[in-house]
Amino acid sequence: MFRKLVTFEEAKELIWQTLQPKPLGTEEIPLLEATNRVLAQDAISAIDIPPFSRSTVDGYAVKAEDTFGADENQPSKLKVCGFVAIGETPRVTVAKGEVAEIVTGAPIPDGADAVVMVEETEREDDVLNVYGSVTQNENVMKKGADIKSGETVLLAGKVLGSREVGVLAALGNAKVKVYLAPTIAVLSTGGEVTEPGKPLPPGKIYDINAYSLCAAVWESGGKPIYAGVVPDEKVPLRRALEQALASADIVLTSGGVSVGPKDIIPATVDSLGKPGVFISGIAIKPGKPVTVALIGEKPVFSFPGHPTSALLNFFLLARPVIQAMAGKVPTELASIKAVADRRMFSAKGRRTFVMVQLVLDEVKGILAEPVESGASGAITTLAKADGFVEIAENQQFVDAGEQVRVWLFKENA
Secondary structure (H helix, E strand, O other), X not given: OOOOOEOHHHHHHHHHHHHOOOOOOEEEEEHHHXXXXXXXXXXXXXXXXXXXXXXXXXXXXXXXXXXXXXXXOOOXXXXXXXXXXXXXXXXXXXXXXXXXXXXXXXXXXXXXXXXXXXXXXXXXXXEEEEOOOOXXXXXXXXXXXXXXXXXXXXXXXXXXXXXXXXXXXXXXXXXXXXXXXXXEEEEXXXXXXXXXOOOOOOOOEEOOXXXXXXHHHHHHOOEEEEEEEEOOOHHHHHHHHHHHHHHOOEEEEEOOOOOOOOOOXXXXXXXXXOXXXXXXXXXXXXXXXXXXXXXXXXXXXXXXXXXXXXHHHHHHHHHHHHHHHOOOOOOOOOEEEEEEOOOEEOOOOOEEEEEEEEEEEOOOEEEEEEXXXXXXXXXXXXXXXXXXXXXXXXXXXXXXXXXXXXXXXOOOO
16 A cells, blocks of 8 residues: 555645544633633623723713813812722712712713813812813723624634633633534654653653644644554554544554554554545655545544654644644644745655744845754754745755745744
């Protein structure tokens, strides 16, 4: 079965047509747990916000007409009839020729239609001198001025961040209906891999891929399940994959997809159920051995063991599927224009992705500087790379000084 290479575009189309990812359902969760979840229904306000007309300044609630013509030479003299505090219903009514002292955020008392700022007044016992006029509703936020009852505030499909959670809290929601977050089982394969936190035996390396992929799953809207490290042996590998499929909506693996004697992932995955493996090799660099399968209704993405290749191909191929299953609209990575710091070569006949870091040059602007990804398992690329430059199959190289688009791993790279 290995290897009939498909092009990068064919791979993306096959993945979408075969998997047909869609939301898995909805649930109601506490608002405090809703960050990065996707709103499953329009948020419609049941109340006016603010729910009452309130003062926007410290001062005195007045009838605006009582201040007309007031100035420094001829102030309006009005009687103070009481005080309005924040967080309580006013106990006073402002009649003609009266004012009520008020603080910022407090409700406007009956009879008043404006607030004069304290800086424009001078008080002598219960007599207030007003040295400037105000118009009706001046320094007043009217009831419903921000949000009106019945208004749609957030649309279904919105990813909930700190601002959106604040808005939902303002509407009085302690819970919110969101799309289910897909669970993603992530496991690493290889006799040389050891879980972090354990002693590192001779000839071993710590598991990088599962941890970086779990973090990427969180960022994409899924819930990762760390399934540990599995040796390159058929029986334990098959058992681990069966357990992963039983516990998750998607399975991600790394390692064991090339053509060596220990690279048994493609055949093992394909034996787990129909329709099985439908991509076994893509004409890209890095990531040529990538394998994608559908076991029953559950996708399995198997990435190479090289950390940069595994993470890159997650962003290119698995991320949009997870986003769609989480109720998100799949989006491209953020990008920025830069200038190639040096010549970047492509792999003949393969879509090539060159890892780069961004460097600010005072003369040339933002430079895209290739990061050496070298030998299999190179770690520094993960730390240094801000993103990647894509080179088409029919393009020999990108020349130094040429403008390029850098696709960013993080928006704030």
